[in-house]
Amino acid sequence: MRKSAIAAVAFGALGQLHYSIVLSNNEVAQKLLEIRTLMEMAGESFYKYMAYEKAAASVENAPPLNDLIAAGEHLKLPGIGKSIGAAIEQLVRTGTADQLNALYQRFPPTLLEVLGVSGIGTKTAAMLFAEYGIASLSDLEAAIGAGTLLGVPRLGSKTIDNWKRGILAYKGRQRRTPLPRALAIARQAVAYVEQGPLLQRLAFAGSLRRAEVTVGDIDLVCTSQHAADVIAHFVTWPKAEAVLAEGPTKASIWLPGGLQIDLRVLPDHLYGNLLQHFTGSREHNIKLREYAVRRSLRVSENGILNLETGDVITCTEEAGVYDALGMQFIPPELRSGLDEIDLARAGAIPPLVGLSDLRGDFHMHTTWSDGDDSLEAMIAAAAARGYEYHAISDHSHGRGRRFGMDPSALRRQRGEIEQLGARYGIQTLCASEVDILPDGSLDFDDTVLAELDVVIGSVHTATSQSREVMTARLIRACENPYVTIIGHPTGRRFDGSPGYEFDYDAVFAAAARTGTAVEIDGQAARLDLPAPLARKAKTFGVTFALDSDAHRTGDLAATEFAVGQARRAGLGAGDILNARRLDEVRAFVARKRDTP
Numbered sequence: 001m002r003k004s005a006i007a008a009v010a011f012g013a014l015g016q017l018h019y020s021i022v023l024s025n026n027e028v029a030q031k032l033l034e035i036r037t038l039m040e041m042a043g044e045s046f047y048k049y050m051a052y053e054k055a056a057a058s059v060e061n062a063p064p065l066n067d068l069i070a071a072g073e074h075l076k077l078p079g080i081g082k083s084i085g086a087a088i089e090q091l092v093r094t095g096t097a098d099q100l101n102a103l104y105q106r107f108p109p110t111l112l113e114v115l116g117v118s119g120i121g122t123k124t125a126a127m128l129f130a131e132y133g134i135a136s137l138s139d140l141e142a143a144i145g146a147g148t149l150l151g152v153p154r155l156g157s158k159t160i161d162n163w164k165r166g167i168l169a170y171k172g173r174q175r176r177t178p179l180p181r182a183l184a185i186a187r188q189a190v191a192y193v194e195q196g197p198l199l200q201r202l203a204f205a206g207s208l209r210r211a212e213v214t215v216g217d218i219d220l221v222c223t224s225q226h227a228a229d230v231i232a233h234f235v236t237w238p239k240a241e242a243v244l245a246e247g248p249t250k251a252s253i254w255l256p257g258g259l260q261i262d263l264r265v266l267p268d269h270l271y272g273n274l275l276q277h278f279t280g281s282r283e284h285n286i287k288l289r290e291y292a293v294r295r296s297l298r299v300s301e302n303g304i305l306n307l308e309t310g311d312v313i314t315c316t317e318e319a320g321v322y323d324a325l326g327m328q329f330i331p332p333e334l335r336s337g338l339d340e341i342d343l344a345r346a347g348a349i350p351p352l353v354g355l356s357d358l359r360g361d362f363h364m365h366t367t368w369s370d371g372d373d374s375l376e377a378m379i380a381a382a383a384a385r386g387y388e389y390h391a392i393s394d395h396s397h398g399r400g401r402r403f404g405m406d407p408s409a410l411r412r413q414r415g416e417i418e419q420l421g422a423r424y425g426i427q428t429l430c431a432s433e434v435d436i437l438p439d440g441s442l443d444f445d446d447t448v449l450a451e452l453d454v455v456i457g458s459v460h461t462a463t464s465q466s467r468e469v470m471t472a473r474l475i476r477a478c479e480n481p482y483v484t485i486i487g488h489p490t491g492r493r494f495d496g497s498p499g500y501e502f503d504y505d506a507v508f509a510a511a512a513r514t515g516t517a518v519e520i521d522g523q524a525a526r527l528d529l530p531a532p533l534a535r536k537a538k539t540f541g542v543t544f545a546l547d548s549d550a551h552r553t554g555d556l557a558a559t560e561f562a563v564g565q566a567r568r569a570g571l572g573a574g575d576i577l578n579a580r581r582l583d584e585v586r587a588f589v590a591r592k593r594d595t596p
């Protein structure tokens with residue numbers, strides 16, 4: 001009785017606030033910058049269009065606009081007056097604004113692609129549009145290909161060559177590569193660079209190091225006394241399709257399929273500064289520089305300059321940069337430009353969970369369901385990772401899935417697990433990834449569930465249910481005493497599905513209240529729960545499971561990606577169920593089952 005009353009209250013609050021939100025803060029900021037750019041092309045005054053640029057920065061750093069507008073507080077943001085405020089409200093609700101539509105009457109939106117090519121400014125783009133009708137990237141490519149622009153004053157062949165490279169780079173930026181794929185490529189690149197001339201240190205930087213779920217380009221930084229030789233070796237990587245830029249200390253190459261790799265080489269005494277600078281994020285570095293300037297320090301990849309004394313502090317280690325600024329080291333995954341600098345100044349950055357904290361993995365499939373490897377192979381591979389325990393969690397039967405297991409198969413599988421025993425020196429738990437049916441009930445009845453050590457409840461079907469129905473479905477699953485973990489909670493996949501909508505707050509509250517863990521699924525196509533939602537879930541006191549959802553032995557390493565997302569969410573080992581000892585895991589399961 002009491003449980004469903006709580007769910008109903010959550011629905012009530014939701015019903016009043018619910019209207020569709022078309023654009024997020026970042027998307028609104030992008031549109032404001034579009035307006036700014038097109039106003040400049042239209043010849044508006046500097047002060048007029050710069051107001052939009054300032055408003056964009058303000059929006060990026062603001063709390064969710066949706067909430068601000070509901071409270072009428074968006075007009076209190078710095079740099080946002082009545083007319084820009086109205087545009088913001090329109091953008092959030094409808095995805096566009098009157099100002100933007102008026103500008104689109106004069107300039108097609110595709111003109112912004114041309115401006116995305118490095119070396120092409122607003123004046124040049126306006127000229128290309130007015131005189132040659134170039135209104136998109138493909139128009140520009142066609143004009144260059146046809147030689148239309150040869151002989152145009154101030155457009156030498158060198159400029160055109162730069163534009164060609166700029167077009168490639170622009171296309172690369174438009175396409176973001178999922179983290180697991182980017183990491184695999186980056187590791188190949190690192191292996192190649194390491195074969196070359198004498199390196200001192202080499203590391204990933206950028207979004208890859210921050211464990212962003214998708215990566216725009218790959219940043220590598222290294223130190224060497226032979227920068228020119230390192231660069232010469234790098235640009236001749238046989239996998240590269242084109243060299244976008246090549247200088248004495250940096251170069252960019254382009255891989256087939258559209259991924260750019262940048263390499264920067266500096267002397268070793270600057271390694272800490274270099275790594276910090278190129279790890280970003282841009283937002284983090286802006287905030288860090290603003291903080292430093294107020295202390296008369298200027299931070300760059302070449303060191304920290306004391307503006308009063310002229311002294312330069314160089315850092316061989318990255319922690320030295322933060323130390324010199326009087327703050328705690330900030331792990332790369334937290335450098336998002338949110339509140340991490342304030343936390344670091346207060347010494348309040350918590351220790352984050354690391355891969356070595358994991359004692360087990362609850363989610364993996366074998367040939368008993370849709371996995372590629374045998375039960376024994378998966379057990380041996382999990383043991384080889386050094387785990388104390390793991391769970392075999394093949395799919396449940398009910399939705400007629402070809403690979404699902406019925407209760408008798410589940411019992412036979414348990415027999416096989418018991419027979420293998422402790423041969424591989426790891427405790428194998430009997431589990432199942434049980435479908436959460438459309439009404440929130442489970443695909444096995446309680447007697448079957450009670451035989452399992454761990455139960456993962458996942459939504460695989462009826463994913464187009466309304467937000468309200470899906471919320472109730474997930475809350476009901478949390479309230480089932482046998483569900484230990486909610487698997488891949490949002491259902492999003494990089495290879496297609498955007499996932500289903502539900503009221504995150506209501507479900508996280510239910511998970512915390514019922515002692516149900518929420519999964520961060522590390523499978524390459526999933527990375528689900530996404531880090532921002534995991535950050536939110538933590539505020540409700542949720543416990544997390546960091547799983548591989550491996551379907552073959554090689555994929556057990558995907559827990560690395562689950563850990564990366566957990567770190568981005570600021571989670572520590574104490575938040576993670578599979579960082580606990582097996583007896584503690586069993587107690588977690590038992591506590592929920594025993595709660596009346």
Ligand SMILES: [Zn+2]
Nearest residue numbers: 433458487488
């Ligand atoms: Zn699943």
Ligand SMILES: [Zn+2]
Nearest residue numbers: 363365433549
């Ligand atoms: Zn699975």
